[in-house]
Amino acid sequence: MSKIIVRGGRRLTGTVKVSGAKNSVLPILAASLLASEGESVIHDVPLLDDVITIQKVLSSLGAGLTYQSETMRIHASQLTAVEAPYDLVRKMRASFLVMGPLLARLGSAKIYLPGGCAIGTRPIDQHLKGFEAMGAEINLGQGCIEAKINGRLRGAKIYLDVASVGATENIMMAAALAEGTTTIENAAKEPEIVDLANYLNAMGAKVRGAGTGLIRIEGVQSLKGAVHTVIPDRVEAGTYIIAAAITGGDVYVEGAIADHLAPVISKLQEMGVEIREGDNGLHVKAEGPLRSVDVKTLPHPGFPTDMQSQMMALLMVSEGTSVVTETVFENRFMHVEEFNKLQGQIKVEGRSAIVNGNTPLVGAKVCATDLRAGAALICAALRAEGESEITGTHHVDRGYVDLAKKLGSLGAEIRREEETVVLPQEESVAELISEINQEVAAMASTETAEQASADASYKREKEIPVLKVQPTWA
Ligand SMILES: CC(=O)N[C@H]1[C@@H](OP(=O)(O)OP(=O)(O)OC[C@H]2O[C@@H](n3ccc(=O)[nH]c3=O)[C@H](O)[C@@H]2O)O[C@H](CO)[C@@H](O)[C@@H]1O
Ligand SMILES: C=C(OP(=O)(O)O)C(=O)O
DSSP, X not given: OOEEEEEOOOOOEEEEEOOBOHHHHHHHHHHGGGEEESEXXXXXXXXXXXXXXXXXXXXXXXXXXXXXXXXEEEEXXXXXXXXXXXXXXXXXGGGGGGHHHHHHHHSEEEEEOOOOOOSSOOOOHXXXXXXXXXXXXXXXXXXXXXXXXXXXXXXXXXXXXXXXXXXXXXXXHHHHTSBSEEEEETOOOOHHHHHHHHHHHHTTOEEEOBTBSEEEEEOOSOEEOOEEEOXXXXXXXXXXXXXXXXXXXXXXXXXXXXXXXXXXXXXXXXXXXXXXXXXXXXXXXXXXXXXXXXXXXXXXXXXXXGGHXXXXXXHHTSBSEEEEEOOSOTTOOTHHHHHHHTTOEEEEETTEEEEEOSOOOBXXXXXXXXXXXXXXXXXXXXXXXXXXXXXXXXXXXXXXSSHHHHHHXXXXXXEEEOOOOOOOOHHHHHHHHHHHHHHHHHHTXXXXXXXXXXXXXXXXXXXXXXXXXXXXXX
């Protein structure tokens, strides 16, 4: 089991660079399936577990992908399958984003119901409602969804009951190749929607209004590969801003875009955190005690749910009592129990959490219950007295590139411990086989050769060392 170990109390200083946005790159890579000719070249692709998962999904559908120096090249002219494998889709919710492109390109798709962080029930009814309005026939099989269309998808007027990010993206991608015009009303307005629209337009699509509640997509006959650079990750940037503030630090978050973080910045400034725009990033400084504020998560441009737990970490050490209300996901307070293990004083009442501030946090063993909860626990541990051990690091790896290393470079005392089974090197395998053969020969005089071989192999198998890798300090 991997873990991150933090010794709190260090003030963070220096510069940290933000990677490309996970929530942009996943739909963008899915959209690359729409290109029937040419190569797509996507820059600033972060090497995250989720990116590896979507890369495997696209490969399983027949796309050719290569990755080097944060650039992904994709060839999707020869797609060979319409079914995304269960083992990949269950790992990551965003795998469902290949449904729109597959329907538009190949006229059918079979996708298992998606997994991902357990922060709510997360239905996909709005995605399906959109595809049905465009003429697709949807069948719910055993744990999977099959969609097909005779001929081409047709443009339609679609009103989303909730401003879903994923549904807006999936419908936008499907509509890009539909016959006629599609409008999405009550569309999500997140910066990642705009990034996807920019990429689609570079491929030859006609998407207008992305970033507003009304998106209009005029379908075209075909799309081709395009070059695109992914926007910086606003949630990663926000996490470093909180890490700086909670340690009373002074950090430059390189690549952070103020406009994308407006609701977070304004709440932090209300609390007394100093945030100034630089040439290509944000200067963050926190001196003296911070004030409590109330926070309510909402779709963009409201306060992002993906920053709720990190913000809660900061509110635990600010003066006064805060109320944090989660309106986007119904089960996104699992981190509260873990915060309380660090001696936090938080009580959940329905959709709100009452946070008693000014709490002296103390290190403890805690578990990341989802991706952002993991990051938030690390932020809290940076402030806590003594050592904390955070397990459940696989959640964190879905969305942060080298989190421990980047925090370490700002002066945090943080390290990651991996417990890995190291397979023997090729030479040692050869040595083992030769030793086994010698033992077989020696034993053959008293046993049958077959039995001797089995005994010796078994003995060796037991002896093959399982090495515990030494902790790598960041
Ligand atoms: C890969 C990605 O981009 N993930 C982000 C995306 O997730 P995701 O796209 O899954 O989130 P949605 O915007 O779709 O979900 C928002 C709300 O709408 C509900 N809903 C959604 C779809 C649907 O068909 N029916 C329905 O009722 C959900 O249960 C949730 O309560 O936006 C979330 C909200 O900002 C973020 O937390 C996630 O980090
Ligand atoms: C909830 C998140 O991601 P996903 O939608 O991929 O589960 C997140 O990024 O915080």
